[in-house]
Every structure is written in structure tokens, then in C-alpha cells.
Amino acid sequence: xxxxxxxxxxxxxxxxxxxxxxxxxxxxxxxxxxxxxxxxxxxxxxxxxxxxxxxxxxxxxxxxxxxxxxxxxxxxxxxxxxxxxxxxxxxxxxxxxxxxxxxxxxxxxxxxxxxxxxxxxxxxxxxxxxxxxxxxxxxxxxxxxxxxxxxxxxxxxxxxxxxxxxxxxxxxxxxxxxxxxxxxxxxxxxxxxxxxxxxxxxxxxxxxxxxxxxxxxxxxxxxxxxxxxxxxxxxxxxxxxxxxxxxxxxxxxxxxxxxxxxxxxxxxxxxxxxxxxxxxxxxxxxxxxxxxxxxxxxxxxxxxxxxxxxxxxxxxxxxxxxxxxxxxxxxxxxxxxxxxxxxxxxxxxxxxxxxx
Numbered sequence: 001x002x003x004x005x006x007x008x009x010x011x012x013x014x015x016x017x018x019x020x021x022x023x024x025x026x027x028x029x030x031x032x033x034x035x036x037x038x039x040x041x042x043x044x045x046x047x048x049x050x051x052x053x054x055x056x057x058x059x060x061x062x063x064x065x066x067x068x069x070x071x072x073x074x075x076x077x078x079x080x081x082x083x084x085x086x087x088x089x090x091x092x093x094x095x096x097x098x099x100x101x102x103x104x105x106x107x108x109x110x111x112x113x114x115x116x117x118x119x120x121x122x123x124x125x126x127x128x129x130x131x132x133x134x135x136x137x138x139x140x141x142x143x144x145x146x147x148x149x150x151x152x153x154x155x156x157x158x159x160x161x162x163x164x165x166x167x168x169x170x171x172x173x174x175x176x177x178x179x180x181x182x183x184x185x186x187x188x189x190x191x192x193x194x195x196x197x198x199x200x201x202x203x204x205x206x207x208x209x210x211x212x213x214x215x216x217x218x219x220x221x222x223x224x225x226x227x228x229x230x231x232x233x234x235x236x237x238x239x240x241x242x243x244x245x246x247x248x249x250x251x252x253x254x255x256x257x258x259x260x261x262x263x264x265x266x267x268x269x270x271x272x273x274x275x276x277x278x279x280x281x282x283x284x285x286x287x288x289x290x291x292x293x294x295x296x297x298x299x300x301x302x303x304x305x306x307x308x309x310x311x312x313x314x315x316x317x318x319x320x321x322x323x324x325x326x327x328x329x330x331x332x333x334x335x336x337x338x339x340x341x342x343x344x345x346x347x348x349x350x351x352x353x354x355x356x
Contacts, residue, residue, distance in 0.1 A: 016084050032131050036094045046105040061124040064138045066097035068126035072196040073270045077125045079262045088262045103141035110149040123156035143168040152177040158199045160208035179218040182209050186231035206243050213248035220251035226300040227257045229278045237303040254304030256297045260290040
């Protein structure tokens with residue numbers, strides 16, 4: 001198998017909930033992987049159906065990894081680690097599940113007569129281009145399976161590692177709808193290192209947007225999540241929009257922070273340790289639930305939409321009538337409290353951009 005030549009130590013075997021066979025547990029001799037265990041498992045299926053109740057713009061996802069070494073403090077996927085009897089804090093970042101048979105499974109599932117060729121989104125739960133992908137290299141053969149099936153797909157990531165697979169992405173785009181999105185919440189080094197400590201440099205992500213765009217791949221930028229007092233300074237957000245424009249981004253979306261379940265507890269613990277000055281503000285903003293008040297979401301949306309957007313247009317999500325030719329789409333958050341804040345309603349170009 002292609003991962004047998006990796007420099008690793010096989011420490012033990014461990015049985016994880018939901019998997020018939022015990023996982024092989026490995027550690028990598030690399031500074032980036034210190035104190036991290038990787039559980040090699042053979043999944044039973046890889047195309048995951050998204051429940052209709054989720055209101056996601058796609059019905060199918062592929063996640064070759066569970067858990068994420070990026071360690072973003074706000075990550076909405078943290079609670080999913082509970083299903084493996086891990087916690088959403090340290091375990092989510094250091095106990096990483098690797099579905100080593102993901103490419104083979106995907107090829108087989110795409111070939112089923114019952115498969116309808118629907119859009120498949122990658123990067124919807126944890127980042128497919130997190131650090132360990134550089135070792136296991138699952139994504140190239142995943143892209144090959146999607147290319148050979150001419151299946152519409154998209155990817156969301158925080159890593160310029162996706163450029164390694166640019167040739168395959170171009171081949172997919174020649175046969176089916178394909179797009180990419182890079183998440184760039186902030187350019188401020190202090191905020192970046194504090195909130196997503198093990199991610200690649202944000203400026204390298206914007207450089208990846210430019211390279212993908214030059215290669216003819218429709219690519220956008222997610223300024224997400226927008227966190228009051230952390231990364232919502234107008235000059236900071238404006239600079240990301242400016243650089244995204246220079247990079248040729250097809251769209252720019254802003255998404256407000258939402259704090260569900262265990263993520264709320266973890267984020268408030270982070271605030272108490274790193275930004276105690278903001279604790280009272282966040283307790284007020286999120287006192288009624290997972291989402292900030294409508295007025296606050298509108299304020300954050302305006303940072304990305306710009307002053308030329310009428311409030312009614314932002315609320316409806318209709319495009320500005322005087323959008324400059326060649327400028328990126330600026331996708332907003334709906335002001336309605338019933339709207340899912342993780343899905344900007346005007347993100348029509350690429351289904352992937354509507355999920356953070």
C-alpha cells in the first residue's frame with residue numbers, strides 16, 4: 001500500500017466505535033506531529049449523505065480525515081469527535097483518523113448504477129489538506145476518481161497544499177463543474193496564531209487563490225468566521241477583500257462566528273485565557289443561543305459587502321446593481337434570525353463557499 005513507505009512508528013492497535021477492524025495507530029517522526037496519533041482505519045463507505053434538515057446547498061460530502069491538526073479554536077466540527085469516544089478539545093487536534101481506503105471506496109461508490117452524479121463537497125467537516133495529507137496523499141487519488149467519473153465537486157481548505165493537485169483539478173474542471181475556496185479569517189499575525197495556531201500563513205492562502213485563478217479554476221475567499229473584537233477591524237477585513245480582488249477571486253464571503261454545543265464552551269475557555277477583555281461582550285452577544293444577534297450579523301456582513309451595498313440588498317442577498325466588472329462577488333449573511341448563518345444565501349457560484 002502507498003503509505004507503507006512512510007517514516008512512522010506503529011505503536012498499537014485500537015478499536016474505534018463504528019469500525020469493524022481495529023485501527024493501526026501510528027506516530028510520525030516530525031515536529032508538526034509531536035504528541036499526535038494517527039488512526040488508520042478502513043471505512044465502510046465514503047460518500048456521506050447530508051441530511052436535508054441541515055439546509056446545506058449540497059447533499060453529498062467526502063471526508064478522508066476525522067479530527068484536524070489545524071486546531072482552530074472555533075471549529076464547528078469539534079463535537080463530531082465525540083462519536084469516536086474522543087473529546088472535542090485536545091483529542092480533536094491530536095487524535096486524527098485516516099480513512100486509508102477512501103480513494104478506492106469513492107471510485108467504487110461513484111461507479112454504482114444508483115449514483116446520480118450529484119455535487120460532492122470536500123472540506124465540509126475537517127480540512128482534507130491538513131498536515132498529514134502531505135504524508136498519506138489520499139487527495140490525488142480522490143480527485144482522480146472524481147475526474148474519471150466527471151463528477152461535479154468543490155473543495156474548501158486553509159492550506160496551499162492543494163496546489164500540489166492543481167493539474168488534477170484542471171482535469172476535473174475540463175469535464176465537470178469544479179471550484180475551490182480558501183478560508184482566510186485574518187491577516188493579523190497575532191489573531192491568526194491565537195485562533196488557528198497550526199494553519200499555513202494566511203498570505204500563502206491568498207497566493208494560492210491567485211495561482212488557482214491563473215490556472216482557470218474558479219476560486220473564492222471565505223473571511224470566516226468573523227469574530228467581534230478579534231478579526232473584525234474594518235481595515236483588516238478590507239485588506240483581505242483588497243488582496244482577494246488582486247488575486248482574482250471569484251467571490252468573497254463573510255460568515256459570522258456561531259457557537260454550538262461544545263464549541264461554545266471551548267471558545268469561551270479560550271477567551272478567558274487569551275482575551276479576557278472580550279468575555280463580557282461575548283456573553284452578551286451569545287446569551288440567547290449559538291448565533292449573534294441580527295444587528296451584529298448585519299454589521300459584520302457590511303465589512304465584507306462594502307458601503308455601496310444597500311441594506312435591503314444585503315438582507316435579500318441580491319447582487320449590487322453597480323458591481324464593478326471583474327471584481328469578486330461579495331456574498332453576505334442574511335439578517336433573518338431563521339437563516340442558517342453558515343450559509344450565505346447569495347453564494348450561487350460555488351456550493352462549497354456556503355459552508356464554513
